[in-house]
Ligand SMILES: Nc1nc2c(ncn2[C@@H]2O[C@H](COP(=O)(O)OP(=O)(O)OP(=O)(O)O)[C@@H](O)[C@H]2O)c(=O)[nH]1
């Protein structure tokens with residue numbers, strides 16, 4: 001089997017490298033005293049504390065386009081905002097007057113021999129992340145590989161995200177983007193099957209170029225196509241969600257909060273699609289008149305919950321195996337629902353909750369089914385998202401569950417579904 005063919009097998013899903021999701025570190029933990037001389041803006045306090053995304057790529061490979069997409073800035077704003085910082089690079093701070101994030105834009109690559117040492121010294125001072133851009137159909141990436149190699153020799157643990165840009169250059173004439181986004185593990189099979197073979201081959205080839213990259217940090221590849229509206233190739237930000245998610249996976253904690261503040265950055269791009277799945281199933285579990293599924297009333301809440309979990313698992317590309325169920329249910333904790341109901345004054349409901357399936361009155365039962373299903377869905381979304389990020393945070397799952405329960409009980413109460421509304425005990 002040729003090398004690219006072997007790599008092709010691994011082209012989906014998007015990651016290689018030993019560790020995805022390195023231990024999260026504080027933004028300031030990569031400081032190094034010898035580097036301070038390299039920053040001409042050391043005195044410029046707000047500027048020097050915002051973490052830096054280091055963009056590396058050949059001329060015209062899409063570096064500025066990525067900055068534009070993540071910050072929501074126009075080309076003119078970005079052009080005006082760049083300041084020289086080292087001999088071969090310049091810095092873009094966003095927002096300019098009180099930056100939360102800075103982008104280091106490497107200019108020389110592909111034009112002259114590029115030595116990353118000076119930029120590396122500059123970057124060691126801040127939470128780092130290296131974002132590489134390569135045009136997907138550009139096979140000559142030797143200079144780029146050499147720069148990335150040197151970075152990883154010096155910092156074996158630094159994560160690298162590689163954006164493979166301008167996918168449409170491999171499309172047949174008049175070809176459109178494949179929708180939904182086809183370059184991730186959870187993409188539908190028929191979408192993956194529509195990826196043009198030449199593009200698949202080129203993406204795989206670029207991966208093989210990085211096979212020999214030293215270091216143990218994560219290495220993630222994300223195919224994207226950032227176009228302009230006038231290119232008439234919608235969506236103009238094809239793959240941006242996958243790119244921001246990859247950055248969220250590998251970013252150190254201090255940097256993640258800075259990234260999350262960017263207008264074009266979604267930490268959990270799936271959340272929006274998950275919301276209606278959770279709400280729809282919660283309503284179905286309550287047997288509400290508003291439910292779009294006609295047979296809802298006849299289905300047990302537990303069956304509806306199982307369906308909801310399996311849909312959410314598919315959305316996040318994670319299998320509900322024994323480990324997943326155990327991690328989720330252990331974090332939620334028995335009796336939480338009853339305690340939360342009592343805590344917000346729904347005493348009647350709290351008493352009925354543990355056995356709502358068998359003995360509760362219809363109204364209480366509907367409200368409880370709604371609340372528990374809703375909260376289970378929200379907790380599952382939190383869990384699945386953190387699994388994708390390579391972490392499991394029991395406290396966070398429990399908090400998501402309790403918060404969602406409170407929200408759901410409030411919704412149920414506001415809809416006059418709970419007996420307390422009609423003269424029952426009040427807090
Ligand atoms: N269709 C498409 N065009 C892109 C993409 N990335 C960049 N371009 C276009 O390619 C050209 C160069 O993109 P830039 O983002 O300016 O690239 P750059 O790496 O900043 O270029 P230099 O600053 O000149 O090194 C622009 O015309 C972009 O619109 C992409 O993913 N898809």
Ligand SMILES: [Mg+2]
Nearest residue numbers: 063064065105
């Ligand atoms: Mg540029």
